[in-house]
Amino acid sequence: MAINPETFKSLPWALPLFSDPQWTASIRGSRLTATGNQDCFNRKTMRSNDGVRHWYEFCKKPETPDGLITDVATLVSYGPGLTGFPGMMHGGAMSTLIDEALAWGMLCVEKHNGKLIYGRDSLEDEGEEKEPDLAGWMATAWLKINYLRPIPCPGVIGFETKVNDLGSKIELSCVVKDAKGDVLVKGQGLWIRMKGKPKL
Template sequence: MLRSCTAGLRSLWALRGGREGVPRLSTDLQPAPRLFSAEKVIHTDCALPNPSWSKDLKLLFDQFMKKCEDGSWERLPSYRHRSTQISEDFKTYFLEQKPVKEGRLSQVRLFTRGFEDGLGFEYVIFKNNDEKRTVCLFQGGPYLQGIPGFLHGGAIATIIDTALGLCATVPGEAVMTANLNINFKRPVPLCSVVVINSQLDKLEGRKLFVSCNVQSVDEKTLYSEATGLFIKLDPEKKSF
């Protein structure tokens, strides 16, 4: 798997003028600074296969797409920029407390989708409403490195928060993270694929309790376990 990732990186280096065996990640592969440009936003679904996806990720994707055929599972689309309606919901909830310039709000992008293909968070999430659970297929790119050869713990925490948060939205409510507890069992190899199984454990008023585990593709290695508490947003209260 790591060989596959390395081969993909060599292709990227070659396209950008690098020589094989001489990585230049800190310069040549730096994402273009587009965050505050005036370019037109193109809404591309990032939760679909692209050339950076490994064979393991593509295989798992195909398997879950077959599960979607009978309607029991659903693939969740994911975009670099949030939809207008979602942005309006959060603006209604927060702006009276902490004003944000309109120009900034229109130009921001989702943190986990802020990297070029293959360099950061590559993932797709499938949900099962009846079972109140989600499955996240995740491949962490070279820009997420912590100790050499492994993903940064913060990157793992980020994708866990994303997976649990989307699982908490299965009942159909906008939520925010109130508490997140993670037990790191083993480090995750850089560019490998992991499967994050999340489930909604309990619902108490506006509180949603969820949990998940992070496993290898063959389910033989447990990398992390986590629990989270999410709160349904109540626009009328303007607070948690």
């Protein structure tokens, strides 16, 4: 599937992301296998019942090869499947999208720093479940979300995310903008590096 700016022509402030050579674009989900047991909630639940229709992610290249990733962006179009109150997106759906928009920044940092862990798409081995070893993975430590205005549903929105790479921790913040560029929601989060198997 090709990146198609037409889907997001209602966000004129975001269209430069598609043509600016400083930004690289990808379609959400392209980095994972279709059969993996990872990211199922977003690949299946969020996209089901006319939920998320298009999900593009962008990363701004650092000024120099050894520079830091500081800016990423996410564009999402969605149907009435994410409705809470009539005509409004469910707050839980928005919190998930913010978590993912911030996580995209974390993933860009990890890839740029050569720390992104590949080859763990499946937590099963020959039909037997394994206890996942998550040492080295980054995970959400906390999220803070401020809902400023109702989020129309269905709709098209964009996330502008700032990234602060602290090594073992990554701080991120984002604003969610509508077609006019008005800020609907603000989000902040902290990602930390896990040390081993989850204690459940």
